[in-house]
Amino acid sequence: MDGIIDHIIINANNYDKALGFYSWLLPKLGFSEKMVYGKTVGFKSARGSIWLTEAAEELQTEKFDKRRVGMRELAFAAGGRAEIDEVAQGIEKNGGQIIERPYANSQGGYQFFFSDPDGMKLEIIARKA
DSSP states (O other): OOOOOOEEEEEESSHHHHHHHHHHHHHHTTOOEEEEETTEEEEEOSSOEEEEEEOOGGGTTOOOOTTSSSOOOEEEEOSSHHHHHHHHHHTGGGTOEEEEEEEEOTTSOEEEEEEOTTOOEEEEEESOO
């Protein structure tokens, strides 16, 4: 096996807000092919896909908490600072929130932390800036 993740599915409390956010974000990160199956939408790259669907109605008041069991954050790889800075400029305009502005890390990389409309923590990192 190659250590490649085939797909990830994200449950959204506010499906319409999340769809707008991810429809803007994911093509910028290389997930350019959009697949629609009712209220489940996938964004495909050459190496995998990310899917969005609506959370169960009885759980839609729940908020993301990185300390709970399950995924803590989702990090995307970038080629360099310019790609990260470009995405960072549009996060808040498209429904996300900035957690930590882009910065050079101690390992010689560059990274940026933000959240989606439901508060799920996301990151974009360039290992070598």
